[in-house]
Amino acid sequence: MTVLLTARQMRDAEQAAFASGAATGAELMERAGEGVVSALLNSWGELAVVPSRAIILCGPGNNGGDGFVIARLLARRGWAVRVFLLGQADGLPPDARLNHDRWCTMGDVRRLPFDTPPQPEGPSGVVVDALFGTGLTRGLGPEVAGVLESLEAQGFEGWYRVAVDLPSGLCADSGRRITAEDGTTAAFRADLTVSFHAAKLGHYLDEGAEFCGALAVADIGLSPEATPELVRLVQAPALPLGKRGGHKFDHGHALVLSGGFGRTGAARLAARAALRVGAGLVTLGVPGAAQMEVAAQITALMMRRIEAADDLAQMLEDRRLNALCLGPGLGADRARELVPAALAAGRATVLDADALSAFSDAPDALFSALHPGCVLTPHGGEFARLFPDLSARLSGPARRGPAVSRVDMVRAAAARAGCTVLLKGPDTVIAAPDGDAAVHAAVYERATPWLATAGAGDVLAGLICGLMARGVDPWRAAQTATFLHVEAARHHGPGLIAEDLPEALPAVLRGLGA
Numbered sequence: 001m002t003v004l005l006t007a008r009q010m011r012d013a014e015q016a017a018f019a020s021g022a023a024t025g026a027e028l029m030e031r032a033g034e035g036v037v038s039a040l041l042n043s044w045g046e047l048a049v050v051p052s053r054a055i056i057l058c059g060p061g062n063n064g065g066d067g068f069v070i071a072r073l074l075a076r077r078g079w080a081v082r083v084f085l086l087g088q089a090d091g092l093p094p095d096a097r098l099n100h101d102r103w104c105t106m107g108d109v110r111r112l113p114f115d116t117p118p119q120p121e122g123p124s125g126v127v128v129d130a131l132f133g134t135g136l137t138r139g140l141g142p143e144v145a146g147v148l149e150s151l152e153a154q155g156f157e158g159w160y161r162v163a164v165d166l167p168s169g170l171c172a173d174s175g176r177r178i179t180a181e182d183g184t185t186a187a188f189r190a191d192l193t194v195s196f197h198a199a200k201l202g203h204y205l206d207e208g209a210e211f212c213g214a215l216a217v218a219d220i221g222l223s224p225e226a227t228p229e230l231v232r233l234v235q236a237p238a239l240p241l242g243k244r245g246g247h248k249f250d251h252g253h254a255l256v257l258s259g260g261f262g263r264t265g266a267a268r269l270a271a272r273a274a275l276r277v278g279a280g281l282v283t284l285g286v287p288g289a290a291q292m293e294v295a296a297q298i299t300a301l302m303m304r305r306i307e308a309a310d311d312l313a314q315m316l317e318d319r320r321l322n323a324l325c326l327g328p329g330l331g332a333d334r335a336r337e338l339v340p341a342a343l344a345a346g347r348a349t350v351l352d353a354d355a356l357s358a359f360s361d362a363p364d365a366l367f368s369a370l371h372p373g374c375v376l377t378p379h380g381g382e383f384a385r386l387f388p389d390l391s392a393r394l395s396g397p398a399r400r401g402p403a404v405s406r407v408d409m410v411r412a413a414a415a416r417a418g419c420t421v422l423l424k425g426p427d428t429v430i431a432a433p434d435g436d437a438a439v440h441a442a443v444y445e446r447a448t449p450w451l452a453t454a455g456a457g458d459v460l461a462g463l464i465c466g467l468m469a470r471g472v473d474p475w476r477a478a479q480t481a482t483f484l485h486v487e488a489a490r491h492h493g494p495g496l497i498a499e500d501l502p503e504a505l506p507a508v509l510r511g512l513g514a
């Protein structure tokens with residue numbers, strides 16, 4: 001399992017290595033520097049062949065210490081290396097000071113902010129940002145911002161930009177830029193970020209991936225963690241997806257509630273996704289006025305007339321209907337009518353879109369009716385309507401590092417709602433009420449910008465519902481559906497519209513050996 005760490009968890013891993021005698025700080029720093037050098041040589045093969053030049057910006061902590069190691073290793077390979085230090089050598093922590101002093105036997109150290117900004121001194125080379133890593137406590141002031149700006153000036157176009165551990169200015173826990181006292185949010189924009197031991201949450205959440213460029217994680221010989229609060233990175237389905245034979249009723253019967261005439265498309269998309277992901281049967285619950293419209297559009301899907309809460313309650317007397325999806329295209333009035341009846345039936349239930357927004361005036365009434373078999377799938381706007389206080393903490397400026405993150409807020413939301421909450425976005429965060437959290441990030445090699453298309457969220461709700469109909473618990477269904485959703489988008493590629501997602505699933509499932 002791949003996990004994403006906070007700055008604190010990373011420090012704990014380091015301390016555990018010290019306590020067990022597995023490594024010293026100087027050894028870890030040496031391996032960190034080696035990791036950066038080998039990652040940059042791997043990323044840009046020409047640099048491994050012909051020595052190039054580097055400008056290395058070192059900060060006042062151990063991130064700066066890594067920079068001095070990198071300077072030494074590159075100079076040994078014949079590179080022309082210029083080193084700059086923010087602050088005084090006297091103030092460096094011991095391991096960073098040691099590497100500063102070793103570098104000083106090979107070359108000089110200039111002071112930051114620049115007396116005279118560095119010149120490119122050649123058409124290409126590498127700028128290394130070793131200013132701040134996991135120890136960033138506040139925003140970059142105007143002087144550091146000026147330094148970063150000077151390295152984006154004319155002449156540096158052909159230079160690669162590498163961040164050590166994290167781009168300076170970016171929070172390790174949240175992926176948000178920390179705001180300085182003057183209100184600015186400067187951060188280093190990297191082509192490649194090389195982190196150590198395990199990726200941090202900030203590499204995947206929020207603006208993280210945008211500023212990291214590409215991400216490499218170097219092994220520095222620390223042991224895997226065993227703390228319970230770790231956040232998992234979703235990189236595969238949470239369970240095998242093959243069907244083990246049996247009757248259609250052995251794979252569950254999902255019920256997707258549709259909106260009225262002219263508004264049935266969203267529910268039909270969700271229902272088709274539920275069927276494609278393997279639910280044995282899927283029925284659309286449709287108001288009378290929309291029956292003709294739906295009947296003209298469906299074949300394998302079934303349809304039942306559901307006008308009011310009583311109809312739904314009566315239908316749910318059939319225990320074979322084991323998973324519900326309400327929200328896509330449902331309409332606010334119908335949502336207020338049907339959601340309480342659906343929740344009272346105690347089935348596995350996905351609430352999305354209108355089924356969430358309809359309760360923005362009375363979220364507590366919704367929360368008290370929810371049960372652990374539910375999954376809420378808000379996008380950012382729906383999340384803000386149900387959890388305005390939590391959303392506000394994410395939208396205001398982050399003035400201190402580490403800053404509050406999407407994971408913190410979705411965990412709080414899941415605890416409040418008493419069920420699984422999935423906050424959608426390129427960085428989707430899923431949390432269970434017991435504090436378990438997972439991130440699925442459609443970034444780096446999994447970027448799927450074409451998923452930002454109308455109806456994509458309806459398909460996701462249907463996938464979760466379909467998996468729950470198959471008996472998958474909400475926590476694993478939410479993660480697996482998110483993974484399949486992005487896999488389907490990747491399989492289809494540009495030009496994707498929501499209708500394509502269910503149709504791409506067979507190939508995706510086949511590729512996964514289902």
Ligand SMILES: NC(=O)C1=CN([C@@H]2O[C@H](COP(=O)(O)OP(=O)(O)OC[C@H]3O[C@@H](n4cnc5c(N)ncnc54)[C@H](OP(=O)(O)O)[C@@H]3O)[C@@H](O)[C@H]2O)[C@@H](O)CC1
Nearest residue numbers: 014028029032061062063132133134135136137138139165
């Ligand atoms: N943990 C590990 O296992 C390993 C860690 N390693 C490396 O260590 C890095 C963490 O080192 P670190 O803890 O010394 O923190 P770092 O990021 O260098 O900064 C702290 C300094 O910056 C200062 N400061 C903060 N914000 C500021 C601002 N805006 N403007 C100005 N100053 C600011 C802050 O000052 P203070 O807040 O105390 O006033 C303090 O002096 C980690 O990212 C990785 O690269 C590797 O060697 C391998 C193993």
Ligand SMILES: Nc1ncnc2c1ncn2[C@@H]1O[C@H](COP(=O)(O)OP(=O)(O)O)[C@@H](O)[C@H]1O
Nearest residue numbers: 379424425426442448451452454455456457458
């Ligand atoms: N840029 C993006 N990269 C990856 N996934 C995205 C991106 N933008 C949106 N998505 C995903 O697409 C879906 C959009 O859902 P939603 O906002 O509810 O839209 P709709 O209501 O139109 O269906 C979510 O699953 C979200 O995670």
Ligand SMILES: [K+]
Nearest residue numbers: 129132164166
């Ligand atoms: K850095």
